[in-house]
Amino acid sequence: MKKLATFRARRWLCRSLSSISSNPLRVCVVGSGPAGFYSAEKMLKAHQQAQVDIIDRLPTPFGLVRSGVAPDHPETKIVINQFSRVAKQERCAFFGNVTLGSSISLSELRELYHVVVLAYGAESDRSLGIPGENLKGIHSAREFVWWYNGHPDGQNLKPDLKITDTAVILGQGNVALDVARILLRPTTELATTDIASHALATLEESSIRVVYLVGRRGPAQAACTAKELREILGIHNVDVFIQESDLLLTPADEEELKSNRIQRRVHELLSKAARSKPKHTSLNQRELRFVFFRKPNDFQESKDRAGHVSGVHFEKTVLQGVSHGKQIAIGAGKFEDIKCGMVLKSIGYKSVPVHGLPFDHKKGIVPNDRGRVLSDPSDPLVPEKGLYVCGWLKRGPTGIVATNLHCAEETVSSISEDLENGGLIPSSTLPKPGRDGLLQLVHDRNVRIVSFSDWEKIDSEERRLGSLRNKPREKLATWDELYKTTSQ
Ligand SMILES: Cc1cc2nc3c(=O)[nH]c(=O)nc-3n(C[C@H](O)[C@H](O)[C@H](O)COP(=O)(O)OP(=O)(O)OC[C@H]3O[C@@H](n4cnc5c(N)ncnc54)[C@H](O)[C@@H]3O)c2cc1C
Numbered sequence: 400m401k402k403l404a405t406f407r408a409r410r411w412l413c414r415s416l417s418s419i420s421s422n423p424l425r426v427c428v429v430g431s432g433p434a435g436f437y438s439a440e441k442m443l444k445a446h447q448q449a450q451v452d453i454i455d456r457l458p459t460p461f462g463l464v465r466s467g468v469a470p471d472h473p474e475t476k477i478v479i480n481q482f483s484r485v486a487k488q489e490r491c492a493f494f495g496n497v498t499l500g501s502s503i504s505l506s507e508l509r510e511l512y513h514v515v516v517l518a519y520g521a522e523s524d525r526s527l528g529i530p531g532e533n534l535k536g537i538h539s540a541r542e543f544v545w546w547y548n549g550h551p552d553g554q555n556l557k558p559d560l561k562i563t564d565t566a567v568i569l570g571q572g573n574v575a576l577d578v579a580r581i582l583l584r585p586t587t588e589l590a591t592t593d594i595a596s597h598a599l600a601t602l603e604e605s606s607i608r609v610v611y612l613v614g615r616r617g618p619a620q621a622a623c624t625a626k627e628l629r630e631i632l633g634i635h636n637v638d639v640f641i642q643e644s645d646l647l648l649t650p651a652d653e654e655e656l657k658s659n660r661i662q663r664r665v666h667e668l669l670s671k672a673a674r675s676k677p678k679h680t681s682l683n684q685r686e687l688r689f690v691f692f693r694k695p696n697d698f699q700e701s702k703d704r705a706g707h708v709s710g711v712h713f714e715k716t717v718l719q720g721v722s723h724g725k726q727i728a729i730g731a732g733k734f735e736d737i738k739c740g741m742v743l744k745s746i747g748y749k750s751v752p753v754h755g756l757p758f759d760h761k762k763g764i765v766p767n768d769r770g771r772v773l774s775d776p777s778d779p780l781v782p783e784k785g786l787y788v789c790g791w792l793k794r795g796p797t798g799i800v801a802t803n804l805h806c807a808e809e810t811v812s813s814i815s816e817d818l819e820n821g822g823l824i825p826s827s828t829l830p831k832p833g834r835d836g837l838l839q840l841v842h843d844r845n846v847r848i849v850s851f852s853d854w855e856k857i858d859s860e861e862r863r864l865g866s867l868r869n870k871p872r873e874k875l876a877t878w879d880e881l882y883k884t885t886s887q
């Protein structure tokens with residue numbers, strides 16, 4: 400009885416708190432990608448008196464929807480309209496050019512806001528940890544994607560696509576397929592997309608004719624999805640090569656495929672492609688070669704160009720079951736080289752911690768219980784008060800845009816539960832400075848905030864420049880250009 404009364408009293412307190420407009424629930428979301436925007440949207444809807452500020456280290460919002468999704472996938476970017484409507488809500492504000500970890504620390508942010516939701520994604524790369532990984536000509540897919548998508552930190556990559564006719568891509572997920580498609584697709588088809596102009600110019604002069612997509616496991620385990628595979632197999636000037644013998648299924652593969660419809664479809668598409676004859680339709684014919692059961696052992700250095708990659712030394716693999724439905728690649732002790740002048744490592748993104756944030760380095764995520772940050776993962780009953788996580792930082796670097804919607808629903812429902820049951824009340828009953836405190840603090844540090852209306856200036860300038868070239872937009876791809884446009 401006493402428990403119920405306490406619960407009701409807390410619930411009342413929580414509701415009253417939410418209805419006092421002079422003391423709104425101050426929420427800060429870090430990161431303006433899908434996880435950030437979906438969290439903001441759900442918070443605004445669930446808590447009518449919540450005020451939500453979204454900060455991002457870039458002057459531009461939308462995370463990987465802008466700087467990850469491929470330029471030839473415009474339909475995926477339509478979600479930006481929904482995110483823009485969220486940013487323009489009265490109780491929401493976007494503050495670009497504010498970096499958690501340098502403009503403001505995590506402890507400062509937690510002092511300013513009742514609730515902090517970390518949704519800053521995964522801005523680093525898994526590494527292979529094998530000899531030669533630092534040779535010139537080897538890039539992570541993330542860097543390459545930033546480069547062709549006009550991310551201001553991707554401008555300096557300047558990949559040399561003229562010194563070689565062969566590129567090796569390590570990994571067979573959807574990002575690997577994206578970068579392979581950008582290398583292989585006729586540039587006439589890319590010219591009317593929002594690809595960065597520096598990338599288009601480099602691709603127009605590219606001498607790459609052969610692209611290898613190399614997986615450490617087999618075609619039954621390829622990490623890509625059917626729609627994306629069908630798209631690359633359908634590029635009209637590309638011949639596809641797959642060894643039919645690689646497609647033979649072991650009983651363990653059959654077992655895996657039984658429970659996975661997407662992988663079954665992928666396997667069917669690869670089998671069909673292996674049987675089809677090369678098209679040889681144009682003079683500008685290119686080759687896409689799928690290679691399975693090979694794991695990179697080391698990178699070889701060119702004899703003519705010191706410090707530059709000239710090939711990848713692979714170890715053949717066999718698969719071994721570790722648990723039901725899960726086979727891993729084991730080195731078979733036999734080796735083989737593929738000569739190439741460029742390597743793109745597409746083996747997954749990696750999140751990085753900021754000071755003071757609990758972090759599981761092995762999994763590359765913030766330990767959490769349904770979005771509640773845990774300093775001691777073995778004790779989910781004691782989460783960090785007011786600190787939550789969402790998106791790739793919460794789950795690891797997998798999932799499509801829509802996956803983050805469900806992820807945000809989970810995180811926001813944890814926040815709501817904590818508000819209802821009193822977990823947040825002792826601190827949230829006190830007024831917090833929220834937005835005013837943030838603005839004062841970053842102003843004192845000479846950080847130049849980019850508001851959503853500043854972003855709209857960038858947006859309209861990009862659209863204007865794009866219209867001159869029959870493109871949906873011409874991205875401003877340097878920090879200087881971005882800043883200049885916001886101050887006009
Ligand atoms: C190359 C690529 C292509 C993809 N293509 C598709 C596709 O076609 N369709 C699809 O459905 N999904 C696609 N995805 C998946 C989708 O983009 C992700 O699921 C989604 O973007 C993850 O959302 P997030 O908000 O967790 O991270 P992100 O989208 O990465 O957003 C993180 C945000 O945090 C900001 N940030 C980083 N560090 C800080 C900091 N210290 N302080 C402040 N802000 C910071 C970043 O600038 C960024 O805006 C793709 C992913 C990649 C990598």
Ligand SMILES: NC(=O)c1ccc[n+]([C@@H]2O[C@H](COP(=O)([O-])OP(=O)(O)OC[C@H]3O[C@@H](n4cnc5c(N)ncnc54)[C@H](OP(=O)(O)O)[C@@H]3O)[C@@H](O)[C@H]2O)c1
Nearest residue numbers: 570571572573574575615616622745746747748796797798
């Ligand atoms: N169009 C779209 O919808 C789209 C486009 C791009 C990205 N995305 C999504 O974004 C997410 C991230 O994509 P992703 O391609 O970066 O990741 P991913 O799907 O996890 O693929 C990673 C690939 O790297 C391989 N790999 C990992 N470690 C390796 C190592 N040490 N050596 C060799 N190979 C290694 C994996 O092989 P194993 O399987 O053997 O581990 C796998 O082939 C995915 O969920 C993807 O679907 C979607």
